[in-house]
Amino acid sequence: MADITRRLGWRHLRGAPTAHIRHHRSGRLLHDGPGLSFWFRPLTAALSEVPADDRELAMTFHARTSDFQDVSVQATVTYRIADPAVAAARLDFSIDPDTGAWRGTPLEQLGTLLTETAQQHALDVLARTPLSAALVDGVAAVRERVEAGLGAEPRLPATGIEVVAVRVMALRPEPEVERALRTPAREQIQQEADRATYERRAVAVERERAIAENELASRIELARREEELVEQRGTNTRREAEEQAAADAVRARAEAARSVTLAEAEAARSVKLAEAEAARTAKLAEAEAARTVRAARAEAEGAREVGEARAQAQAAWLRVHAEAGVDGTVTLRALTATRLAENLPRIDSVTVSPDVLTGLLAKLGGEPSEAAR
Secondary structure, three states, X not given: OOEEEEEOOEEEEEOOOOEEEEEEEOOEEEEEEEOOEEEEOOOOEEEEEEXXXXXXXXXXXXXXXXXXXXXXXXXXXXXXXXXXXXXXXXXXXXXOOOOOOEXXXXXXXXXXXXXXXXXXXXXXXXXXXXXXXXXXXXXXXXXXXXXXXXXXOOHHHHHOEEEEEEEEEEEEEXXXXXXXXXXXXXXXXXXHHHHHHHHHHHHHHHHHHHHHXXXXXXXXXXXXXXXXXXXXXXXXXXXXXXXXXXXHHHHHHHHHHHHHHXXXXXXXXXXXXXXXXXXXXXXXXXXXXXXXXXXXXXXXXXXXXXHHHHHHHHHHHHHHHHHHOOOHHHHHHHHHHHHHHHHOOOOOOOOOOHHHHHHHHHHHHHHHHHHHO
């Protein structure tokens, strides 16, 4: 559809490259060609837009074969308007100067013309063809006949129409007839499938038998090998027992010899230890006896020296008292008190009462006076 814009009572038309525009004013042709762009006045302009591109026309129609069977035909016709001037003169391709839309339906008229013409030739060829032949070769026959009929149709060039190609996509009978026609093929296919199934089952049975025979042979061979294995295991076990017994005997003899050797070594070590212990004990006894003798001698020597020193001290003490004129009785008493004090246990403290102290002092004070008398 052309693009029309308004400007102050004028109109501007811009066409597409695939649209052929024809502009008449007062019966005179002013513009003619594809993809035009021009200004015009809507009150005085007569515009036509003829499509120049290829158009596809799909059609479906029913026909009857020579054996009175109804079939449906699906076809497509490709056409184009080769002469836009002729087409615009034969069909109404005028457009509205305000909107650019077609005033009529020219493409529908072309479609009706092409469909009826093609259907006429297809019905003619199918009416003389049985259904079986139509289903096998009908597509090519219908396409050739329709293409030849459209090419020889005088009305199409007179309208400026050129047929580019004819395609027949399908030629199908009614669903019930189609199912009936499929039945023999399906039965044959089913028979072939059943035969293949039976053959497959027979092959499977044969293979199962071969597998069973192989399994039986394998079991027999396995049993024979197990028997050989049992015999070999018995031989190996017996040989292992003999080797183990010999090894145990050798080990027992070695253990006995080692025990005897260890016992002899232990006895010799015990004898050596006993002898060493006896020698050490004798040495210790001799040393202890010598030490005891030396201690006894030292103690006796010390006691003798202490006794001599005490005797000398007592003799000197007695001599001193005798020289001082002290009575021998008093001296003996003092000596006895000293010996007694030496043999008494240790006294940490002594409590002396005044009475005792007075008596002692009185005695000590009276003895010199008695001595003076």
